[in-house]
Amino acid sequence: MKCINSAKILVKEDEVKSMSKKDNLSVFISLILRHKPETIGIKLDNYGYADVNELIGNINSTGRNINMEILEQIVKEDDKQRYSFNDDRSKIRANQGHSINVDVELKELEPPKYLYHGTATRFLDNIKNEGIIKQNRLYVHLSNDIDTAAKVGKRHGVPVVLKINTGKMYENGYKFYLSENNIWLCEYIPFEYVEIFE
Template sequence: MEEIRFCPEHGFYRGEVCHCGKKGEMILDKEKVEKLGRFISGVLRHFPERFGLEMDENGWVDFEKLVKVARRKFKWANRWLIKALVYSDSKGRYEIKDGKIRAKYGHSVNVELNDYPIAEEEVLYYGTSEEEAQRMLEIGIKPVNQTYVHLSTTIEKSEEVARLRTDDPIILEIDAKKARENGIRIIKANKYIALAKEIPPQYIKRVIKL
């Protein structure tokens, strides 16, 4: 976990030094980044109702209401620090727009995400273990503890995900073009992540052993 700093020229960033070489002002230390990050992730992905927040079908909640909830949890939290957390996140986990905030992916709550663009990639990837890969070749890829299956736009990103769970990752290559043509909705969460409710086995076109 990296600290968050503010560069007068380039805004919020994570780590000690901005890409321009300057060491900006400390905004959040590592411990607070982890605490606030876990809390915001939990509220926006898993349990908004626990804190009285209304979430619409696209995952949005009122930003100022989230700020109030966060301040009740952490006296030091404020809207500035939440924005720092969001805008410094290189993984694009969150989005702030028109007075609202949402998690871009990782939901276990039921969201439709109808305002996401359709993923246009012809091929997508899913990283997993060899044991799970064999099962998915039979029944397809289904979400586990999440609302959507999370697909990667590159082999490298799918490998990163898989290595969180196994030392010997297997990459499943998905025929995204054919899946879309046959009515499977695949949407784009950010540059590296696409989402689908499930991927039936007939769209797994290749197994890549690394």
Template sequence: MGAHVPPSVYRCGVCGRLVESRVHCGSSCVLLLDGGRRLRLSKLMSLLLRHRPELGGLKVDAEGFVEVRELVEAARRLGLRWVREEHVKAVAELDSKGRFELRGSRVRARYGHSIPVEVRYEKGSVPDVLYHGTTSEAAARILREGLKPMGRRMVHLSSSIEDAIAVGRRKCRT
């Protein structure tokens, strides 16, 4: 099963915002990044920022940040020659799951790392109930052994049952 292609990204000619619709502020927008390219860049950003920065010649800092410019250069070296800084910023800003964070001229993955980074999260309220999406096969092991981060640094939990179900479906092979 292929990955869900996200919407294309447009820039509003009136207010300059990045949007996922062709019309904003009552005017036509300019296509910045089609859905297919957005998906490819997002997957590469996840790979480089969460798991394999060395693949792109990147050096992440202690909190997982790299310069956007350096990430663009890495993406180009790895075959996405069309990537520009505004593409990386668009993917980071509009990611529906909040996978990425922009801070000034730097970008990082917010979660899901298998490399050692110290992501400092803002303090906030934690829901009373959190959910973990998984397969039925893994559920039996989790009940026996407890939740483990496996190849990641932390266990992924969702604040809604719908999000957890979506995660579990992505993990299913059928």
């Protein structure tokens, strides 16, 4: 079974085949807006925005079929609210999850007392030694609830949920940001603030 491996995004071939055309387009747009705009020969601005007309035209040049109506449906129906338009809908960007350096104008806020991080059991030894690091992304992603974190963990293998004492981290000077789609972000989490949630 082949994998499409781009910027550490792994999508199994049979999963791609089982997706709707719209879901496949959403995965492709995520790759472009978060990791590899050069895949279709476009550039993002400093704030992570792509020109909508250029995005649509260049996606169509790859043999895919997209127009403004389809793009608006993808943005509206995405269950994780990954994307947002600017005010006049001439530009679009991913709300978070980038591996390229852009400023998505995150809001720095005080986090809840606890947040959760989903990962796989095979990463636990590294986390115990190094803490939770952002890997190829700009931030570590944190969830408000255990169920969401568990779903994230399942993407990487046998899931495990880590409970993070974000209140204590904030007291100790760590900065937290809330993305447009309500994902909490932090640059690094030392293991001393981590509890393995059973």
